[in-house]
Amino acid sequence: DAGITQSPRHKVTETGTPVTLRCHQTENHRYMYWYRQDPGHGLRLIHYSYGVKDTDKGEVSDGYSVSRSKTEDFLLTLESATSSQTSVYFCATGNRGDTQYFGPGTRLTVL
Amino acid sequence: GESVGLHLPTLSVQEGDNSIINCAYSNSASDYFIWYKQESGKGPQFIIDIRSNMDKRQGQRVTVLLNKTVKHLSLQIAATQPGDSAVYFCAENPGGSYIPTFGRGTSLIVHP
Numbered sequence A: 001d002a003g004i005t006q007s008p009r010h011k012v013t014e015t016g017t018p019v020t021l022r023c024h025q026t027e028n029h030r031y032m033y034w035y036r037q038d039p040g041h042g043l044r045l046i047h048y049s050y051g052v053k054d055t056d057k058g059e060v061s062d063g064y065s066v067s068r069s070k071t072e073d074f075l076l077t078l079e080s081a082t083s084s085q086t087s088v089y090f091c092a093t094g095n096r097g098d099t100q101y102f103g104p105g106t107r108l109t110v111l
Numbered sequence B: 001g002e003s004v005g006l007h008l009p010t011l012s013v014q015e016g017d018n019s020i021i022n023c024a025y026s027n028s029a030s031d032y033f034i035w036y037k038q039e040s041g042k043g044p045q046f047i048i049d050i051r052s053n054m055d056k057r058q059g060q061r062v063t064v065l066l067n068k069t070v071k072h073l074s075l076q077i078a079a080t081q082p083g084d085s086a087v088y089f090c091a092e093n094p095g096g097s098y099i100p101t102f103g104r105g106t107s108l109i110v111h112p
Helices: none
Strands: A004-007 A010-013 A019-025 A031-038 A042-051 A054-057 A064-070 A073-078 A087-094 A100-102 A106-110 B010-014 B019-024 B030-038 B045-051 B056-058 B062-067 B072-077 B086-094 B106-111
Touching: A004 A087, A010 A019, A019 A031, A019 A087, A019 A106, A031 A064, A031 A073, A042 A064, A042 A073, A054 A064, A073 A087, B010 B019, B019 B086, B019 B106, B030 B062, B030 B072, B045 B056, B045 B062, B045 B072, B072 B086
Parallel strands: A010 A106, B010 B106
Antiparallel strands: A004 A019, A019 A073, A031 A042, A031 A087, A042 A054, A064 A073, A087 A100, A087 A106, B019 B072, B030 B045, B030 B086, B056 B062, B062 B072, B086 B106
């Protein structure tokens, strides 16, 4: 798993509450990514980072924000969770032109 | 929650058979390709990769074939085992990009 951890691994929350997911890597990879995975959709990119404090939007970024204050940590925040954000969230890390390595995932349920 | 394997093409094989999983990619500028395996409840795991200057690459029990003419990638698994049951998907990376495009995947079911 290239030293990638995600926390929490499971979370149940209510609509309208803020949620923050954390990704931590020990591989010193420059790039970090947040994906969501839903049946029928595969992996969809939410946000990514190409360096400390450098982030950009992916294809499904609405309702999500990210921050990267250190090389090893990438946070994904749902400012006001909605039921449509119920999903499995994966963090990935990598370097340009190389494979991505994925974390174990966080299963988020928004009631 | 629903398994990621639902709604995906499925390949069912018997233990010991060889499996072939196919992937069509879209970007003719892609020069790096990766196969991932995802077991239920886990994150995708790197299996094997290939760059566009190669047509074939072999690993342990796995072989990836690349046909750039028709933009097609395949993963061959020799002597498939029950532990190979998972969703397999490919990813393509255009030259110099750090954002791959992932295929939706194929669910492989291996019957003992």
